[in-house]
Amino acid sequence: MMGPVLAACLLIILSTAWISQANGATCKKDGGVCTCxxxxKNVDCSSKGLTAIPSNIPTDTDRLELDYNKLSSLPSKAFHGLQSLTYLSLSYNELQTLPAGVFDELKNLETLWLEQNQLQTLPVGVFDHLVNLDKLYLRQNQLKSLPQGIFDHLTKLTILWLSYNELQRLPEGAFDFLEKLKMLQLTNNPWDCSCRDILYLSNWIREKKGTVSNIEAAECDGGTKAVLEITEEEAAEDCVYPNTTTAIPTTIITTLASSNDDDIPELPVPQENFQKFLGYQEPDHLPTQPQCLMSISGYLGLMMSLVLTSAAILYVIHFLKKA
Known part of the structure; x- marks a missing residue:
């Protein structure tokens, strides 16, 4: 009767080993590229030359470091399943945009580093689920504008870095919900102090002066004057920026509607427009060489585990029949 017992124990051991291997393929000890x-519960994947995020990051990870790599894009579900994260660093990469919903499951995140990337815009609501965020670093990007309400849900934020971007203006009420903010960096942005939009920022700085550090250092484009010193007379223009949506003039619509089909010139349509029309979508990212190696290694390990598990099951059945 000891045969079936030993076989059952062997089966349990093999199953445990297989689960451990499947969940830990990211870590160096299991053939991955990261230090775990x-x-x-820290996973350090920094300075590995990664062009994509490694798969199978342990779900109980508390701190994930992905800085100093070559990430240029992120899949929308890059961090799904990592609800335990409190610290995430993506600084010093080549990110040009962030997909909508990429941070939606990180409700426990307290620190988010996005410094030194190539971000030009942010999706509407990309930070809405980060209700416990304390520090947000967006310094040294190429942000030209911010969506309305981008920070409205970050009511616990105490530190926000926006310096060294290309921001000329802020949407009305951009900081109104940041009641716990203690430090805000706004320097080295080309703030357009000739437009009426700057009055929100100027008045906000004047109101928060002494309670939020560093804000007085924000200067108008060219460094001619501090933003908080701008008056209504100086910011008298209602400026329209290039990224503002404007209506098509009715004269153009009328002309197009009255034209004969033969008079309408044939315009070339880029190939990517046909792809979008047909529903084609680029994959979120292609696997890197380390990921391919990890995938092959994981596949071979899985096959070996299945073979051994099957052998153990047959062994149990054999002894149960004998008994």
Whole structure:
């Protein structure tokens, strides 16, 4: 009767080993590229030349470091399943945009580093689910504008870095919900102090002066004057920026509507427009060489585990029949 017992134990051991391998393929100890600390739940994937985020990051990870890599884009579900994260660093990469919903499951995140990337815009609502965020670093990007309400849900934020971007203006009420904010960096942006839009920022700085640090250092484009010193007379223009949507003039619509089909010139349509029309979408990212190696290694390990597991099951059945 000891045969079936030993076989059952072997089956349990093999199953445990297979689960461990499947969940830990990211870590160096299992053939991955990242350094993992089981005690602190830290995963360090920084400075690995990664062009895509490694798969199978342990779901109980508390701190994930992906800085100093070559990430130029992120899949929308890059961090899904990582609800335990409190710290995420994506600084010093080549990110040009962020997909909508990429941070939606990170409700426990407290620190988010996005410094030194190539971000030009942010999707509407990209930070809405980060209700416990304390620090947000967006310094040294190429942000030209911010969506309305982009920070409205970050009511626990104490530190916000927006310096060294290309911001000329802020949407009305951009900081109104940041009641716990203690530090805000706004320097080295080309703030357009000739437009009426700047009055919101000027009045906000004047109101928060002494309670939020660093805000007085914000200067108008060219460094001619501090933003908080701008008056209504100086910011008298109602400016329209290039990224503002404007209506098509009715004269153009009338002309197009009255034209004969033979008079309408044939315009070339880029190939990518046909692809979009047909529903084609580029994949979120292509696997990197380390990921391919990890995938092959994981596949071979899985096959070996299945073979051994099957053998153990047959062994149990054999002894149960004998009994």
């Amino acid at each position: 600390n089981d005690q602190t």
